[in-house]
Amino acid sequence: MNKKTVRDVDVKGKRVFCRVDFNVPMENGAITDDTRIRAALPTIRYLIEQGAKVILASHLGRPKGKVVEELRLNAVAERLSELLGKHVTKTDEAYGDAVKEAISKMNEGDVLLLENVRFYPGEEKNDPELAKAFAELANIYVNDAFGAAHRAHASTEGIAHYLPAVAGFLMEKEIEVLGKALSNPDRPFTAIIGGAKVKDKIGVIENLLNKVDNLIIGGGLAYTFVKALGHEVGKSLLEEDKIELAKSFMEKAKEKGVNFYMPVDVVVADRFANDANTKVVAIDAIPSDWEALDIGPKTRELYRDVIMKSKLVVWNGPMGVFEIDAFAEGTKAVAQALADAADTYSVIGGGDSAAAVEKFGLADKMDHISTGGGASLEFMEGKQLPGVVALNDK
Numbered sequence: 001m002n003k004k005t006v007r008d009v010d011v012k013g014k015r016v017f018c019r020v021d022f023n024v025p026m027e028n029g030a031i032t033d034d035t036r037i038r039a040a041l042p043t044i045r046y047l048i049e050q051g052a053k054v055i056l057a058s059h060l061g062r063p064k065g066k067v068v069e070e071l072r073l074n075a076v077a078e079r080l081s082e083l084l085g086k087h088v089t090k091t092d093e094a095y096g097d098a099v100k101e102a103i104s105k106m107n108e109g110d111v112l113l114l115e116n117v118r119f120y121p122g123e124e125k126n127d128p129e130l131a132k133a134f135a136e137l138a139n140i141y142v143n144d145a146f147g148a149a150h151r152a153h154a155s156t157e158g159i160a161h162y163l164p165a166v167a168g169f170l171m172e173k174e175i176e177v178l179g180k181a182l183s184n185p186d187r188p189f190t191a192i193i194g195g196a197k198v199k200d201k202i203g204v205i206e207n208l209l210n211k212v213d214n215l216i217i218g219g220g221l222a223y224t225f226v227k228a229l230g231h232e233v234g235k236s237l238l239e240e241d242k243i244e245l246a247k248s249f250m251e252k253a254k255e256k257g258v259n260f261y262m263p264v265d266v267v268v269a270d271r272f273a274n275d276a277n278t279k280v281v282a283i284d285a286i287p288s289d290w291e292a293l294d295i296g297p298k299t300r301e302l303y304r305d306v307i308m309k310s311k312l313v314v315w316n317g318p319m320g321v322f323e324i325d326a327f328a329e330g331t332k333a334v335a336q337a338l339a340d341a342a343d344t345y346s347v348i349g350g351g352d353s354a355a356a357v358e359k360f361g362l363a364d365k366m367d368h369i370s371t372g373g374g375a376s377l378e379f380m381e382g383k384q385l386p387g388v389v390a391l392n393d394k
């Protein structure tokens with residue numbers, strides 16, 4: 001990475017404004033998955049050890065510029081404090097006099113968590129006044145919020161214009177792993193693209209077609225491709241307006257010599273439910289009043305084979321409706337193949353694929369699980385992430 005990192009600045013005794021992505025899933029006020037908090041620990045611990053005064057900032061949810069009581073960061077501060085084994089002061093605001101007062105009481109190695117930065121309308125508008133108010137709190141800016149790096153907000157981008165601005169360790173690792181996949185991949189390089197809609201994956205398929213040796217398609221978006229091949233898809237997900245695009249992707253793959261893998265069989269259901277009637281049919285035999293909700297056993301074998309022979313696999317989006325057990329087998333088979341393929345470096349592109357790998361208990365078998373959903377997708381589309389661009393060059 002050509003950006004400075006926390007290693008390149010002297011943080012001892014300095015007030016460090018560290019943007020993290022603590023946007024964790026919550027239910028009834030409790031955190032249901034603390035992965036993102038754990039992922040930021042190396043940077044936070046390093047700052048503590050180096051004697052910085054660590055001022056953490058994050059968003060939680062989408063409060064749209066207003067205070068939403070359920071989206072306060074109190075539970076996050078508690079969890080962080082448990083993980084660090086150290087008291088974390090939490091302020092009820094994210095800038096201003098009360099915050100400055102709390103910061104003035106900090107000693108070297110202390111940690112303070114600001115309130116949800118999205119309680120302020122200026123955050124998402126990237127208002128320079130808010131960015132300056134954040135910058136006034138600190139001497140140095142560290143961005144470790146890879147998950148929010150695709151947002152040009154006051155705490156992710158604006159503030160970097162007013163302070164020395166460097167990347168944290170999580171940011172560095174994400175950019176290095178995903179960047180290597182796109183610029184200098186070990187081959188054979190395979191991308192597995194699933195999820196609900198073609199619409200959401202256009203950019204990533206377009207970009208990856210220039211890079212990969214194998215492109216595997218699954219999930220709801222596969223059926224627009226199936227239709228493009230001239231088969232009927234029954235009640236499966238279909239984006240009529242993307243059929244031509246799907247055709248052009250398949251043509252481009254051919255031109256570029258990319259092996260394009262589509263389901264050869266699927267699990268169809270007579271309705272969208274765990275206890276629906278299901279059967280396995282060939283891809284050209286989807287009954288008109290059934291919908292395809294998972295890839296079939298032959299497809300799972302085929303995809304496993306390709307994965308096993310790859311040196312690098314990037315996976316984004318489930319192969320079927322993995323939230324329902326009856327349609328989770330395809331996604332599970334891909335996750336299991338990645339877990340079994342010892343010589344394959346596996347990169348999970350965040351979001352639902354990361355949730356699926358967790359659900360199957362295979363997370364620790366993956367080489368890299370991105371903490372970014374939208375951010376990793378935009379990165380794989382080849383887009384520049386504003387939160388990274390704004391950091392100081394090496």
Ligand SMILES: Nc1ncnc2c1ncn2[C@@H]1O[C@H](COP(=O)(O)OP(=O)(O)OP(=O)(O)O)[C@@H](O)[C@H]1O
Nearest residue numbers: 195196219220292293317319320321351352353373
């Ligand atoms: N065959 C299918 N029919 C209907 N829905 C499907 C099918 N296959 C997968 N899905 C659904 O697609 C959803 C995931 O799609 P989505 O594009 O949101 O995921 P993703 O690619 O992981 O994106 P993100 O990273 O934003 O979470 C899952 O909820 C899954 O149930």
Ligand SMILES: O=C(O)[C@H](O)COP(=O)(O)O
Nearest residue numbers: 021023147148151373374
């Ligand atoms: O969960 C995420 O993908 C990030 O925290 C960004 O959240 P956002 O989509 O609300 O900007």
